[in-house]
Amino acid sequence: MSKPTVFNVSCPLPSKKGSFVQLAHGGGGKLMHELIESVFLPAFENPFLLQRHDSTSVEVPKGRLAVTTDSYVVNPLFFPGGDIGTLAVNGTVNDLAMSGARPLFLTAAFIIEEGFPIEDLSKIVLSMQKMAQAADIAIIAGDTKVVDRGKGDGVFINTTGIGVIEHDQTISPTAVKSGDSILLCGDIGRHGISIMTKRSGIEFDTTIVSDCASVHLPVQKLLKEGIPLHCLRDLTRGGLATALNEIAFMAGLRFEVEELAIPVREEVRAACEILGFDPLYVANEGAFVAILQATEARRALRLLQEWFPGRETAIIGRVSEATGSIVTLTNSLGTKRVLDMLTGEQLPRIC
Amino acid sequence: MKFVSEYRDKIPAQKLSQMIFNTVTRPWTLMEVCGGQTHAILRFGIDELLPKSLRLVHGPGCPVCVTPTAWIDKALEIASSNNVIFCSFGDMLRVPGSKADLFSVKARGGDVRIVYSPLDALKLARANPTREVVFFAVGFETTAPATAQAAFQAKAESLRNFSLLVCHVLVPPAMEALLGASDNQVQGFLAAGHVCTVMGYDEYEPIARRFQVPIVVTGFEPIDILEGVYLCVKQLEEGRSEVENQYSRSVRRGGNPSARSLLTKVFGVIPRPWRGLGEIPRSGLGLSHEYRDFDAEFRFGKVQPDAEEESTCISGLVLRGIKKPTECPAFGALCRPEHPLGATMVSSEGACAAYYRYRSLSGAPSGSVIHE
Numbered sequence: 001m002s003k004p005t006v007f008n009v010s011c012p013l014p015s016k017k018g019s020f021v022q023l024a025h026g027g028g029g030k031l032m033h034e035l036i037e038s039v040f041l042p043a044f045e046n047p048f049l050l051q052r053h054d055s056t057s058v059e060v061p062k063g064r065l066a067v068t069t070d071s072y073v074v075n076p077l078f079f080p081g082g083d084i085g086t087l088a089v090n091g092t093v094n095d096l097a098m099s100g101a102r103p104l105f106l107t108a109a110f111i112i113e114e115g116f117p118i119e120d121l122s123k124i125v126l127s128m129q130k131m132a133q134a135a136d137i138a139i140i141a142g143d144t145k146v147v148d149r150g151k152g153d154g155v156f157i158n159t160t161g162i163g164v165i166e167h168d169q170t171i172s173p174t175a176v177k178s179g180d181s182i183l184l185c186g187d188i189g190r191h192g193i194s195i196m197t198k199r200s201g202i203e204f205d206t207t208i209v210s211d212c213a214s215v216h217l218p219v220q221k222l223l224k225e226g227i228p229l230h231c232l233r234d235l236t237r238g239g240l241a242t243a244l245n246e247i248a249f250m251a252g253l254r255f256e257v258e259e260l261a262i263p264v265r266e267e268v269r270a271a272c273e274i275l276g277f278d279p280l281y282v283a284n285e286g287a288f289v290a291i292l293q294a295t296e297a298r299r300a301l302r303l304l305q306e307w308f309p310g311r312e313t314a315i316i317g318r319v320s321e322a323t324g325s326i327v328t329l330t331n332s333l334g335t336k337r338v339l340d341m342l343t344g345e346q347l348p349r350i351c
Numbered sequence: 352m353k354f355v356s357e358y359r360d361k362i363p364a365q366k367l368s369q370m371i372f373n374t375v376t377r378p379w380t381l382m383e384v385c386g387g388q389t390h391a392i393l394r395f396g397i398d399e400l401l402p403k404s405l406r407l408v409h410g411p412g413c414p415v416c417v418t419p420t421a422w423i424d425k426a427l428e429i430a431s432s433n434n435v436i437f438c439s440f441g442d443m444l445r446v447p448g449s450k451a452d453l454f455s456v457k458a459r460g461g462d463v464r465i466v467y468s469p470l471d472a473l474k475l476a477r478a479n480p481t482r483e484v485v486f487f488a489v490g491f492e493t494t495a496p497a498t499a500q501a502a503f504q505a506k507a508e509s510l511r512n513f514s515l516l517v518c519h520v521l522v523p524p525a526m527e528a529l530l531g532a533s534d535n536q537v538q539g540f541l542a543a544g545h546v547c548t549v550m551g552y553d554e555y556e557p558i559a560r561r562f563q564v565p566i567v568v569t570g571f572e573p574i575d576i577l578e579g580v581y582l583c584v585k586q587l588e589e590g591r592s593e594v595e596n597q598y599s600r601s602v603r604r605g606g607n608p609s610a611r612s613l614l615t616k617v618f619g620v621i622p623r624p625w626r627g628l629g630e631i632p633r634s635g636l637g638l639s640h641e642y643r644d645f646d647a648e649f650r651f652g653k654v655q656p657d658a659e660e661e662s663t664c665i666s667g668l669v670l671r672g673i674k675k676p677t678e679c680p681a682f683g684a685l686c687r688p689e690h691p692l693g694a695t696m697v698s699s700e701g702a703c704a705a706y707y708r709y710r711s712l713s714g715a716p717s718g719s720v721i722h723e
Contacts, residue, residue: 346699
């Protein structure tokens with residue numbers, strides 16, 4: 001099929017220093033067109049957007065399509081290692097990747113609060129363009145609304161992703177089998193900690209940078225190598241523990257995980273100790289688990305380590321016969337316990 | 352991670368476990384005072400490394416658990432007031448008062464913020480001079496020095512818009528109250544290492560003598576706890592009742608003199624009601640007269656302590672070490688972290704929540720629900 005061409009614009013950021021989004025920027029008049037022309041089009045420009053129509057028409061490749069949508073609200077909007085724009089592209093690309101789809105198109109809708117600096121909006125849009133380019137996906141439709149000051153939190157972004165499934169595997173929790181291996185691609189906890197340490201009210205200086213990145217390449221490569229992937233899940237809110245619990249519950253099987261096998265960076269571990277968090281529940285934006293046939297797990301591990309040497313990848317456990325669809329964790333002392341899902345989000349402890 | 356990994360290592364843990372097995376000749380009941388220790392015991396499955404005849408009961412050292420409903424209600428009332436920025440440790444936001452919790456006040460428009468330290472609340476007060484900034488000061492001797500520092504600085508800067516809703520409590524009077532009760536079962540204590548980092552352990556010596564009970568100042572990592580248990584049972588088996596310091600990498604006998612002197616400057620010792628335990632004389636810290644202007648109770652009205660609290664929950668017995676969470680008929684069935692009946696299930700450091708979250712596979716209590 002024909003691949004969408006992504007235009008690389010050399011200077012997508014016209015100087016908008018000192019100006020702010022006004023209600024009229026979402027009102028459909030001249031100001032709105034100016035915002036589109038000066039901020040969105042220079043960054044996202046591609047033949048699809050240039051159709052400049054109510055809807056964009058695209059050629060659909062043969063096979064099954066994967067569709068996903070997600071809304072992004074994050075405080076702070078800019079954090080070490082990314083911003084709401086990088087999240088809005090990578091998060092949706094990763095959701096496509098988890099069904100083994102090759103990402104094709106993205107739509108982006110912005111709800112912007114009156115008074116939001118156009119300079120910041122431009123930065124976010126540029127981040128989106130960079131991430132889209134890295135993931136080889138075109139942003140083909142968009143929308144902008146402006147809400148009264150105080151009725152938004154700077155900017156909210158919704159993205160919808162469309163991808164094509166070019167493999168014939170069933171990648172779903174129901175495909176998980178007893179005896180499968182659990183492979184984790186990416187060290188855990190960086191995104192959540194990088195956000196937490198920048199939230200107002202909690203002053204905490206670290207050099208921890210979010211792991212925000214798209215993960216479709218490793219998945220695509222594993223599929224091309226013929227690795228039987230039974231289930232994939234990107235680790236976002238709720239972290240590794242929540243993802244494993246969700247899959248184990250759907251699969252009706254027991255997952256047995258070794259705590260010492262799970263890659264967590266020293267600085268993340270230290271921050272978690274201080275804040276009273278368990279890294280197993282902290283959010284990630286560039287890590288995923290693959291549940292796969294045990295006989296192919298070592299090969300998959302080796303391939304991922306070869307292709308992505310900077311990314312920590314490990315086999316962290318196995319799937320056993322069900323007795324209550326639970327996740328168990330063997331800790332550093334060798335004792336085993338249930339690794340449960342949390343009731344709500346983790347809160348910094350008192351002392 | 353240095354100073355952590357070596358205290359979570361399997362080999363020394365097994366060695367200590369073996370030493371405990373070799374020492375224990377009869378049943379003993381030990382209490383770890385601090386919720387952080389309870390949490391570590393369950394998280395690392397330390398109880399599985401101990402002889403069955405050794406019973407660990409979990410003490411009242413969870414700040415969230417022992418803060419009476421009346422203080423939560425006062426916090427909710429202040430947080431709902433106009434022009435107030437109400438600051439709290441994250442853990443307190445989920446704790447139900449008699450009608451609501453701070454999360455629901457926030458949802459209804461109250462300006463409730465999670466801070467990591469009272470000094471962050473002080474910054475908010477400086478940055479928002481037209482707003483009243485109130486910090487909910489709960490916790491033991493560990494968190495009290497930071498509260499004292501905030502009050503001290505606020506006074507030095509003559510900040511007019513900063514106050515503290517104080518519900519600080521002290522560990523030794525609670526230990527005395529437990530030991531003095533007719534139904535007491537505790538024969539030895541693992542004292543809270545971080546409390547002793549601030550206060551030292553000289554004040555525990557008269558308690559050990561008076562009640563003939565060994566007290567081992569203990570840290571929070573698995574190896575610390577196992578070593579604390581070992582030292583405690585060794586004393587019991589040898590018929591000794593002394594104060595020993597397992598957590599010597601952090602604790603000195605005299606504690607932290609600057610923190611102690613700041614506490615004396617800012618606070619006075621007062622009687623304090625404890626959730627589940629009732630009023631304990633000389634067990635709380637209240638702002639001294641000199642700091643009255645920074646007392647939220649002076650600004651927003653006194654807390655009116657209730658006579659009785661919820662009845663179905665046995666958290667009082669759990670906090671006193673009389674019952675284990677799993678001995679409660681509601682545990683895991685009617686009472687779960689998402690529908691807590693008592694504070695010990697709400698707080699992440701509460702004994703019931705720790706039992707629920709870290710339940711072992713073999714010892715999963717009958718009432719517990721594993722994925723409905």
